[in-house]
Amino acid sequence: MSSLLRHSVEQQLQEAGGLSYVQFQLLATLGDSPGGSARMTDLADGVVYSRSGLTYQAQLLEKRGLATRAPSVEDERGTTVTITAEGRSVLDDVFPGHVAVLGDLLFTPLDGSDVAQLADVLGRVRDHMRSVPPRSAAPRRRSRATAPPRDA
Amino acid sequence: MSSLLRHSVEQQLQEAGGLSYVQFQLLATLGDSPGGSARMTDLADGVVYSRSGLTYQAQLLEKRGLATRAPSVEDERGTTVTITAEGRSVLDDVFPGHVAVLGDLLFTPLDGSDVAQLADVLGRVRDHMRSVPPRSAAPRRRSRATAPPRDA
DNA sequence: TATTGTTATACTCTATAACTATA
DNA sequence: TATAGTTATAGAGTATAACAATA
Numbered sequence: 001m002s003s004l005l006r007h008s009v010e011q012q013l014q015e016a017g018g019l020s021y022v023q024f025q026l027l028a029t030l031g032d033s034p035g036g037s038a039r040m041t042d043l044a045d046g047v048v049y050s051r052s053g054l055t056y057q058a059q060l061l062e063k064r065g066l067a068t069r070a071p072s073v074e075d076e077r078g079t080t081v082t083i084t085a086e087g088r089s090v091l092d093d094v095f096p097g098h099v100a101v102l103g104d105l106l107f108t109p110l111d112g113s114d115v116a117q118l119a120d121v122l123g124r125v126r127d128h129m130r131s132v133p134p135r136s137a138a139p140r141r142r143s144r145a146t147a148p149p150r151d152a
Numbered sequence: 153m154s155s156l157l158r159h160s161v162e163q164q165l166q167e168a169g170g171l172s173y174v175q176f177q178l179l180a181t182l183g184d185s186p187g188g189s190a191r192m193t194d195l196a197d198g199v200v201y202s203r204s205g206l207t208y209q210a211q212l213l214e215k216r217g218l219a220t221r222a223p224s225v226e227d228e229r230g231t232t233v234t235i236t237a238e239g240r241s242v243l244d245d246v247f248p249g250h251v252a253v254l255g256d257l258l259f260t261p262l263d264g265s266d267v268a269q270l271a272d273v274l275g276r277v278r279d280h281m282r283s284v285p286p287r288s289a290a291p292r293r294r295s296r297a298t299a300p301p302r303d304a
Numbered sequence: 305t306a307t308t309g310t311t312a313t314a315c316t317c318t319a320t321a322a323c324t325a326t327a
Numbered sequence: 328t329a330t331a332g333t334t335a336t337a338g339a340g341t342a343t344a345a346c347a348a349t350a
Contacts, residue, residue: 001274001277001278001281002154002158003200004200004278004281004282005277005281006154007200020339020340022340039308040308040309041307041308041309048155048156048159049340049341049342050341050342050343051308051309051310052309052310052311052341052342052343052344053340053341053342054309055309055310055311056310056340056341057340059310072308075307075308075349075350076308076348076349076350077307077308077309077348077349077350078307078308078309078349079308079309079310104284105277105280105281105284106277108280109276109277109279109280110273110276110277114273114276117269117273118270118273118274121262121266121269121270122153122270124261124262124266125153125157125257125258125261125262126153126156127261128257128260128261129153129156129157129257130156132256132257172316172317174317191331192331192332193330193331193332201317201318201319202318202319202320203331203332203333204318204319204320204321204332204333204334204335205317205318205319206332207332207333207334208317208318208333209317211333224331227326227327227330227331228325228326228327228331229325229326229327229330229331229332230326230330230331230332231331231332231333305350306349306350307348307349307350308347308348308349308350309346309347309348309349310345310346310347310348311344311345311346311347312343312344312345312346313342313343313344313345314341314342314343315340315341315342315343316339316340316341316342317338317339317340317341318337318338318339318340319336319337319338319339320335320336320337321334321335321336322333322334322335322336323332323333323334323335324331324332324333324334325330325331325332325333326329326330326331326332327328327329327330327331
C-alpha cells in the first residue's frame with residue numbers, strides 16, 4: 001500500500017513541478033521554516049538519506065533557482081539553505097495536486113474516525129522510530145574499543 | 153514514517169541476503185506460489201514497477217541462481233519464473249531478520265488492538281487503490297480547452 | 305579531535321521505446 | 328491486432344570514502 005501511494009505521489013510531484021520526492025520535502029520544510037531558511041543538518045533530520053545525497057538534491061534546487069545556499073552566519077562550517085520566491089511558487093503549483101492525490105488514493109475510503117486512528121497509531125510508530133538508535137545512520141566504525149560491535 | 157521503515161527494511165534485506173526490496177518481494181511471492189512458479193505478469197501485479205524493471209530484477213535472480221526462467225508451457229509468449237532451492241535458502245536466511253526489523257520498529261509501540269485497526273484501515277486503502285484506474289495516465293488537473301495552461 | 309558539508313566516483317535501479325514472438 | 332516479454336539506452340538518485348574547513 002505504501003509503495004503504491006508513494007509511487008503516485010512521486011509521479012504527481014514530477015509532473016506538476018519537476019520535483020523529486022526529496023526535493024519536495026526540502027522545499028516544504030524550508031517553506032515552513034522561519035525566514036524560509038534552515039541548515040543542512042536540520043534538513044537532514046527530516047530525511048532518510050545520506051549527507052551527500054542531501055547536498056546533491058540541494059544543488060539541484062539551487063541550479064533551478066528554487067533555493068539559495070550560503071555559509072551559515074553563526075557557524076561557518078554550516079550551510080544555510082533558503083527557499084526563493086520561485087521556490088515558493090513551484091510549491092504552490094504542486095501543492096493542490098499533491099493534496100488531491102492523497103485525497104483520492106488515501107482518504108477516500110476512510111472516515112474521520114479512521115483518519116484519527118491512523119494518525120494516532122502511525123504517530124506513535126513514528127515517535128518510536130525516531131527514538132530508536134538509527135542502526136542505519138550509525139556508521140559501524142563509530143564504535144570505540146570500549147563498545148563491542150553488535151552487528152558483527 | 154513509511155520512508156524510515158522502508159529504509160531499514162531495505163538495509164536488512166541487503167545485509168542479510170544481498171537482496172533488493174523488489175527481489176525479496178519476487179522471491180517471497182514465488183515461495184508462496186504453488187510449485188514455486190509464477191508468470192511475469194502475475195509477478196508484476198504485486199509490484200509497482202515497469203515490465204522492463206521486472207525483467208531486470210528477474211535476471212539478477214537468475215544470475216545468482218535464486219530463480220530460473222523458462223518459456224511458459226500454456227502460453228509460449230509468457231515466461232515462467234521458478235524459485236530454486238538456493239532461492240528458498242536465501243529467503244530463509246533473510247526472513248527472521250526481516251520479521252525482527254518489523255517487530256522492533258513497527259510493532260513494538262503497538263498493541264493488538266492497534267495492529268487490528270491498522271490492518272483494517274490500511275487494508276481498505278489498499279483495496280481502494282487497487283480498484284482505481286492506473287494513476288500514471290490520469291493527470292487530474294489536465295483539463296479541456298477551457299482551462300489555459302498555467303505552467304507555460 | 306569532532307563536526308559540517310562537498311566532491312569524486314561507482315553503482316543500482318527505473319523508465320521509455322523499439323523490437324521479437326506468440327495468440 | 329493485441330499481448331508477453333526482452334533489450335538497448337539513458338538518466339536519476341544514492342552511498343562510500345576522501346577531502347577541506349571550521350569549532
